[in-house]
Amino acid sequence: MNIQAIKRVLLLVGFIMTVSLTLAQNREVAQQTINTLCGEDFSGRGYINKGDSMASAFIAKRMKDIGLQGYSSDFLNPFLLNVNTFNTTQVKVDQKVLRPGFDFLVAPEAKSAEGKYKVFYVSPKLLSSSKAVKKVKSAIKKGFIPVLCSYEATNKVLAENAAKIKKSLSGAIFIQLKSSLTWSVATNQSKNTEIELLDSLFDRYASEIKITIEANFIKNYASQNVIGYVPGAEKPDSFIILCGHYDHLGKMGDAIFYGANDNASGIATMLDLATYFVDHPQRYSLVFIAFGAEEAGLIGSLNYVKKPVVPLASTRFVFNMDLMGSGDKGATIVNGSIYKDEYEALTKINTENDYLPLIKSRGKAANSDHYFFTEVGVPSFFIYLMGDYTFYHSPNDSPKNLKLGQYYDRSFQLVRDFIIHLN
Numbered sequence: 001m002n003i004q005a006i007k008r009v010l011l012l013v014g015f016i017m018t019v020s021l022t023l024a025q026n027r028e029v030a031q032q033t034i035n036t037l038c039g040e041d042f043s044g045r046g047y048i049n050k051g052d053s054m055a056s057a058f059i060a061k062r063m064k065d066i067g068l069q070g071y072s073s074d075f076l077n078p079f080l081l082n083v084n085t086f087n088t089t090q091v092k093v094d095q096k097v098l099r100p101g102f103d104f105l106v107a108p109e110a111k112s113a114e115g116k117y118k119v120f121y122v123s124p125k126l127l128s129s130s131k132a133v134k135k136v137k138s139a140i141k142k143g144f145i146p147v148l149c150s151y152e153a154t155n156k157v158l159a160e161n162a163a164k165i166k167k168s169l170s171g172a173i174f175i176q177l178k179s180s181l182t183w184s185v186a187t188n189q190s191k192n193t194e195i196e197l198l199d200s201l202f203d204r205y206a207s208e209i210k211i212t213i214e215a216n217f218i219k220n221y222a223s224q225n226v227i228g229y230v231p232g233a234e235k236p237d238s239f240i241i242l243c244g245h246y247d248h249l250g251k252m253g254d255a256i257f258y259g260a261n262d263n264a265s266g267i268a269t270m271l272d273l274a275t276y277f278v279d280h281p282q283r284y285s286l287v288f289i290a291f292g293a294e295e296a297g298l299i300g301s302l303n304y305v306k307k308p309v310v311p312l313a314s315t316r317f318v319f320n321m322d323l324m325g326s327g328d329k330g331a332t333i334v335n336g337s338i339y340k341d342e343y344e345a346l347t348k349i350n351t352e353n354d355y356l357p358l359i360k361s362r363g364k365a366a367n368s369d370h371y372f373f374t375e376v377g378v379p380s381f382f383i384y385l386m387g388d389y390t391f392y393h394s395p396n397d398s399p400k401n402l403k404l405g406q407y408y409d410r411s412f413q414l415v416r417d418f419i420i421h422l423n
């Protein structure tokens with residue numbers, strides 16, 4: 001090899017090392033972003049201890065530090081929502097204190113309840129009988145708490161009878177056994193208190209259950225989206241939105257739902273992309289939005305679409321990122337089968353660069369913040385990554401369990417290249 005060739009090789013090696021070093025540094029920053037957003041003081045980015053405001057203030061500061069511009073001086077885009085919250089959730093079965101979030105959940109719309117009750121176990125046999133409703137009602141009158149057996153949703157008789165019982169019990173407290181627990185957020189409060197308890201932990205011969213649930217329904221809670229942008233170099237009045245939701249489920253009594261994958265990971269990726277595009281402005285303006293109250297029913301993005309900050313007619317594309325922490329099994333693109341040209345471009349970028357092992361497309365789905373944009377005619381994609389990491393809406397979705405790997409770098413590059421392609 002001559003000197004020139006050696007120089008060329010050294011330059012190439014240097015270039016590759018710089019690229020992978022930068023990506024490794026980015027990954028470290030992204031992991032730190034996730035760790036911060038999942039810190040105890042952020043209270044699961046919900047509506048207890050102002051977790052949502054703590055998170056949005058942190059994201060606004062990061063946007064400023066990165067060098068994004070704001071449409072308002074504080075980068076915040078406020079809205080209101082009604083939300084049911086839980087200050088205390090305690091359940092004791094005989095002498096055993098159950099762990100909130102892991103052993104039991106309080107139904108998101110439940111109201112406050114307190115008391116000590118004798119157990120009335122509703123077995124599959126009883127639940128399938130026509131006398132189930134009557135028997136449960138008379139048990140409640142005698143001071144018992146009904147504990148409904150767990151059943152498959154496909155078992156129509158049991159499912160229908162359980163629904164009938166729940167509908168007929170106004171003001172009742174009852175327990176539903178479940179094979180697994182998945183929590184969410186409600187924007188209403190019901191007349192009942194339903195507690196979901198892990199079936200595998202419940203002793204059918206338990207005699208007494210003690211409950212303390214303190215629910216607080218908040219009307220017109222003030223939350224917010226966070227918005228920053230990079231002006232377009234050629235067409236600043238046309239826009240591409242990159243977004244993800246920063247909120248999660250918050251706290252249920254002492255249990256914190258951290259939401260590391262859902263969706264601290266998407267915010268980390270979005271801030272990483274913002275950092276890149278501040279240094280590499282594109283033809284169109286790039287708008288970065290961290291949406292609030294997604295888990296409460298896409299409320300932040302719905303408010304944005306009703307009162308857009310940049311005109312929807314000039315918004316060329318919305319790219320929403322949610323669940324960006326894994327990727328070892330590839331990615332799914334919601335709306336991939338609707339915007340076929342863009343989907344083809346995205347899969348071409350992926351194949352040519354060997355980024356992710358698989359990309360799947362789906363039709364439209366109301367499952368994240370892209371949805372209301374699609375409904376008003378703004379083209380959008382929603383990307384979520386797939387992998388062995390399956391903790392979802394559980395306190396186990398935490399930074400202790402979520403460690404970003406090489407697929408973080410690859411999905412970052414995929415999104416970056418696709419945004420450049422759209423320009």
Ligand SMILES: [Zn+2]
Binds near residue numbers: 262263294
């Ligand atoms: Zn999510």
